[in-house]
Amino acid sequence: MKYLFKTSLCILALSIGFVSCRDSEKEDEKTEVQELMEDPDNKVEVKDDGNKIKIETAEGDEIKIKMDDGEYKKKVDRADGSESKLKIEDGEVKKKTDN
Known part of the structure; x- marks a missing residue:
């Protein structure tokens, strides 16, 4: 159960990081x-x-x-x-x- 929880938490943190980086690139493009x-x-x-x-x-x-x-x-x-x-x-x- 601990392994599943830690893995899910890491995947969630990575996906949030990728989404936030992608949005900032769109704002910089002119x-x-x-x-x-x-x-x-x-x-x-x-x-x-x-x-x-x-x-x-x-x-x-x-x-x-x-x-x-x-x-x-x-x-x-x-x-x-x-x-x-x-x-x-x-x-x-x-x-x-x-x-």
Whole structure:
């Protein structure tokens, strides 16, 4: 009986430890956009109840994200003159890069 009780107690302690570690990792994960928005050096504009986001970074990059009729569009104009566009519609991702 002692052996069964000790084993059950150890298994319970391990399972609680694994669950608590897993939850803390989820809280630490942030998307690239969230990190850019929280950076105090960046200028952030949000319009149309969050459907349009414009971020200007300290390096001179300009990032525009908008949602239009169920599709997401992301446009990045870099300070060096290059540009990239990302479009997500119906689960399909289209990427275009201009240098």
